[in-house]
Amino acid sequence: MISISPTYLMYYVPLIISISLVFGATRHEDTQTILKHAFYTARWITGFMAIIFVILLLINWMV
């Protein structure tokens, strides 16, 4: 179903942690608020990518 090894998806983990924390920290000063913002950012990006992933899988299945 997926043409690459699922382990390639692990490249995503350090990136999402880093990007979310830096995004959160560039918008707040309080540590708790930074972590909260980082969590929401990570959730949003993951959700968005999951939707794109499913759409691509469906297209692949249909074609």
Next chain:
Amino acid sequence: MASSANVIQVDTERIDLKNRSLAAFLAWLVPGAGHFYQGRHTKGSLYLVCILTTWMLGFALGGGHVVYASWQPGDRRWHYILQAGVGAAALPALIQGNRMRKMTDKGVTSRSYEPLWGGFMAPPHRPVIEDRTDEVSAWYATYGAGYEMGTWYTMIAGLLNILVIYDAYAGPLAVPISGRKKKDDEDGDCERQPDSEQPDAGGSASVIPQESSAPTTEAKA
């Protein structure tokens, strides 16, 4: 004494940005250094760890060959412009690139060329031609997806540091207007309130007047 223009309030915390330009330069040179200079140690540590870890991870994934400076036909390494966002960590590539440039004649590297530091951040031997076997294609063959991912990791680290430089210069970025609007609607009040009254909508900085710490005035939208 701190200049009033450099003291802001974010998330109910007062921040003295000190010399903004120096802080921004330090932030570029070493991620987080500008924040350490301003006394914002928690954020400085966070930036240092997150950005340099991402950068070094990418560097390792690409076998140490993903960061180099080259602007030759067939090998215009535009990625370096973004990778250089992390400052000092990417500067050896400029020295290596300049050395290679001096040892390249009519697009071919001289046989006597020896890169410094065992080839650390050195550009590939020239010529580099897209559809032929050369040093770049050998790196792709050796490191596979790691070479691509390493390039992306290092570029993203450089881009993230641009946000950090801004944070050191002007304080935290404002939250998106859509987020404010949603919160305002929930409160039943579409008119925007000062940030000091909305700690959860935080992120936008307010300048503290020198004479008195309250009330605050909006500095940024």
